[in-house]
Amino acid sequence: MTRKVCIIGGATTPFDYGPTGFESIEGGAAECMKETQKDVPDFHLRDIDLMVYSHFSVHFGHQLCSEWIIHDHLGLVGLPHFRVENGGNTGGSALYAAALAVMSGHHDVVGVVGWETMDSVSQSQGSEFIALASDIRYELLVGGIYPIYYAAMANKWMKDNQVTEEDVATIGAKNRNNAMNNPKAQWYRNEHKYITVDDVMESRLISYPIKKYDCCLMTRGVAGVIVCSEEYAKKVNPDGYCTIDGIGLSSCTIRAGDRLNFPGWTERYGKGYPEMTEFAACRNSAEQAYKMADITDPLKEIDFGEIHDAFSTSEAQIYKALGLADEESIAQFLRDESTHMHGEIPMNPGGGLMGYGHPVGATGLMSTIECYYQLADLTRKKHLSKKTVVSDANCGIVNSHAGTGTSISNFILRRG
Amino acid sequence: MAELEKIKKEKQRKRYADAPVFTDKASYRPDDVNETGLCFVGHEISEDGKAMNQFLHYDQLYTIRHGWNSPFFKGLLDGKIMGTRCPICKDTWVPVRTHCWNLDCDLAKTEWVEMPLTAKVHTWTVAGWSGRSSLKRLPIVLVYAVIGESKVAIANELHQIEPWNVEFNMPLKVVFRPKKERKGIITDFHFEPAEGWEPGPMTEEKERIQNLIEPVYKWVSTLK
Ligand SMILES: [Zn+2]
Numbered sequence: 297m298t299r300k301v302c303i304i305g306g307a308t309t310p311f312d313y314g315p316t317g318f319e320s321i322e323g324g325a326a327e328c329m330k331e332t333q334k335d336v337p338d339f340h341l342r343d344i345d346l347m348v349y350s351h352f353s354v355h356f357g358h359q360l361c362s363e364w365i366i367h368d369h370l371g372l373v374g375l376p377h378f379r380v381e382n383g384g385n386t387g388g389s390a391l392y393a394a395a396l397a398v399m400s401g402h403h404d405v406v407g408v409v410g411w412e413t414m415d416s417v418s419q420s421q422g423s424e425f426i427a428l429a430s431d432i433r434y435e436l437l438v439g440g441i442y443p444i445y446y447a448a449m450a451n452k453w454m455k456d457n458q459v460t461e462e463d464v465a466t467i468g469a470k471n472r473n474n475a476m477n478n479p480k481a482q483w484y485r486n487e488h489k490y491i492t493v494d495d496v497m498e499s500r501l502i503s504y505p506i507k508k509y510d511c512c513l514m515t516r517g518v519a520g521v522i523v524c525s526e527e528y529a530k531k532v533n534p535d536g537y538c539t540i541d542g543i544g545l546s547s548c549t550i551r552a553g554d555r556l557n558f559p560g561w562t563e564r565y566g567k568g569y570p571e572m573t574e575f576a577a578c579r580n581s582a583e584q585a586y587k588m589a590d591i592t593d594p595l596k597e598i599d600f601g602e603i604h605d606a607f608s609t610s611e612a613q614i615y616k617a618l619g620l621a622d623e624e625s626i627a628q629f630l631r632d633e634s635t636h637m638h639g640e641i642p643m644n645p646g647g648g649l650m651g652y653g654h655p656v657g658a659t660g661l662m663s664t665i666e667c668y669y670q671l672a673d674l675t676r677k678k679h680l681s682k683k684t685v686v687s688d689a690n691c692g693i694v695n696s697h698a699g700t701g702t703s704i705s706n707f708i709l710r711r712g
Numbered sequence: 713m714a715e716l717e718k719i720k721k722e723k724q725r726k727r728y729a730d731a732p733v734f735t736d737k738a739s740y741r742p743d744d745v746n747e748t749g750l751c752f753v754g755h756e757i758s759e760d761g762k763a764m765n766q767f768l769h770y771d772q773l774y775t776i777r778h779g780w781n782s783p784f785f786k787g788l789l790d791g792k793i794m795g796t797r798c799p800i801c802k803d804t805w806v807p808v809r810t811h812c813w814n815l816d817c818d819l820a821k822t823e824w825v826e827m828p829l830t831a832k833v834h835t836w837t838v839a840g841w842s843g844r845s846s847l848k849r850l851p852i853v854l855v856y857a858v859i860g861e862s863k864v865a866i867a868n869e870l871h872q873i874e875p876w877n878v879e880f881n882m883p884l885k886v887v888f889r890p891k892k893e894r895k896g897i898i899t900d901f902h903f904e905p906a907e908g909w910e911p912g913p914m915t916e917e918k919e920r921i922q923n924l925i926e927p928v929y930k931w932v933s934t935l936k
Contacts, residue, residue, distance in 0.1 A: 358768060358770065418844070420842075420843060420844040420847065421843075421844050423842075423843050423844075424843035424844055424845065427843060431807070432776075433776070433778075433781070433785075433807075433898070434807045434866065434867065434898055435867050435898075436843075437897060437898050437899045438854065438867050438868045438869055438898055438899060439839075439842075439854055439867055440839075440842040440843035440845070440846040441841070441842055441843050443839075443841070444837055444839045444842065444852075444854050445867070447837035447839070448835045448836060448837040448854060448855070448856055448867070449835065451835055451836060451837050452834075452835035452880065455880070461920075500840065500841070500927065500928075501838075501840030501841070501851075501924040501925060501927075501928055502839070502840060502841045503837045503838065503839040503840060503841065503854070504837050504838040504839075504840070504921055504924060505837075506837075507924075551807060551864075551867075552856065552865075552867075553807075553834070553856045553864050553865030553866055553867060554805075554807070554864045554865075555864075556834070556858075556863065556864050556865055557803070557863040557864060558813070559813070559814040559815065559816075560815065572834060572835055572856060572865065573835075
């Protein structure tokens with residue numbers, strides 16, 4: 297039997313873009329640790345016995361091994377450290393690595409720090425850098441940016457599932473409006489306005505059916521979280537820790553067009569799945585996490601989630617991959633506002649990638665931290681009002697997602 | 713003994729093929745592309761004197777060595793779409809894989825096959841925004857299409873169509889650029905509707921797409 301894994305605290309810097317990049321990455325990491333220490337006075341940096349760093353692209357910082365700069369800055373010289381990189385699922389994969397380290401019994405207290413500095417180049421150049429994670433020989437020159445690949449997948453998915461542009465636009469509005477209650481969120485700090493489904497529908501075309509307000513933000517930001525053994529959690533934060541009861545990580549093809557006929561998927565899920573429309577890696581990793589956490593009916597047993605809304609369309613696709621709805625029910629699930637704060641399973645109360653921001657290496661950790669806050673009753677303290685507090689939150693899901701659905705992780709967190 | 717050693721060495725040499733000698737060279741470097749390496753080119757300081765930004769320029773030439781995938785990219789220069797086929801399970805792919813990914817085939821080395829220049833739309837989108845190098849070509853119709861009997865879809869642009877008229881499953885032809893314009897890259901070809909294909913009647917969705925791309929045309933016309 298492996299050991300239980302817990303989270304005792306975590307924090308992000310404010311997420312932002314542009315000239316407001318006021319802190320250095322190592323300064324940001326230090327502030328994340330200081331905020332965590334303020335929330336959990338008995339936690340000390342001396343207790344950490346492994347650091348896992350979470351960072352996507354060297355192209356943005358133009359500094360190889362920038363984790364070494366952060367590590368020195370935190371005064372942790374001598375401790376083991378390594379960096380995890382797995383596209384948009386970098387944060388989730390770093391959390392996965394940290395959880396494995398604790399489960400194995402080899403480490404007790406693991407610091408996970410993630411960051412990205414996407415405002416070091418122009419938005420369009422940034423999009424092109426991210427697209428270097430597509431197969432550059434085949435896809436970079438013809439699509440150019442991820443929203444185009446996602447739009448092509450979503451266009452067919454929406455038709456196959458009778459989901460309309462308005463249905464997914466509700467997600468774009470929801471996450472931004474949730475972010476209006478979160479002072480660290482990029483949407484709160486910059487655009488700072490409540491928006492409607494009509495605003496999403498009228499925003500400029502990115503790639504049909506995706507518009508500007510269906511897309512996440514490019515962000516500078518740092519996030520840090522402390523993953524540890526149950527023994528340590530009970531010692532330093534007995535009333536404010538959460539457990540990681542289920543973990544799952546899975547992969548799918550880098551080129552979306554390749555997944556039409558992957559023999560392994562056919563073997564597992566039957567012919568015609570995932571097509572080019574479903575996130576098989578999300579379904580597979582969720583199934584792993586559910587099994588480990590003894591979840592058989594996710595919609596009933598999970599209270600809320602912080603999931604990877606790179607696009608409002610992909611958040612809708614993720615609902616289905618997580619088993620919250622099927623082909624028959626997904627459109628109605630969206631129309632019922634099931635994932636709004638007043639719905640059955642609120643998703644992205646923290647604002648998600650569209651509201652809080654998407655500094656790639658920090659993103660999955662931001663989702664983890666927001667989920668942890670709900671389970672540790674810290675959301676009221678961190679957000680501006682109780683509007684985005686999930687009442688009676690006992691079980692949350694964290695989802696991190698990369699490529700065109702190329703790597704996806706899911707985690708089940710429960711109140712400690 | 714020495715003889716045995718010699719045979720062994722010869723076997724090894726054959727296994728690791730001779731290094732290629734590159735003789736057929738082409739250059740189409742635009743005038744404004746230069747390798748400058750690392751260079752700090754400026755800085756700025758905030759009004760309150762507290763924050764400083766520095767500008768670093770870096771420009772580097774990369775060599776993409778296509779190795780065993782070379783027949784596909786060389787095929788583009790010749791106006792051919794080359795695919796690969798597994799000798800065991802007979803699956804065919806473009807984009808190509810040089811070893812079969814069906815685990816039952818134990819990474820069998822695949823064989824090259826010339827694909828027909830016909831395809832079918834699997835899914836599509838109309839892009840109104842793109843990476844820096846593609847902005848002036850907007851709006852772009854991007855399709856994932858299945859070429860011939862390929863088991864997978866390949867992404868490329870669809871030309872010679874009003875963007876709102878694209879349909880799922882519509883038949884396509886592969887069209888190459890004129891020979892002297894080809895670079896052995898994926899944009900050497902694009903798709904066009906197959907001969908005889910006619911768009912269906914106007915629909916609400918088509919009107920929606922028309923409305924969405926109208927500002928894109930306007931915006932692109934303002935680009936230098
Ligand atoms: Zn085979």
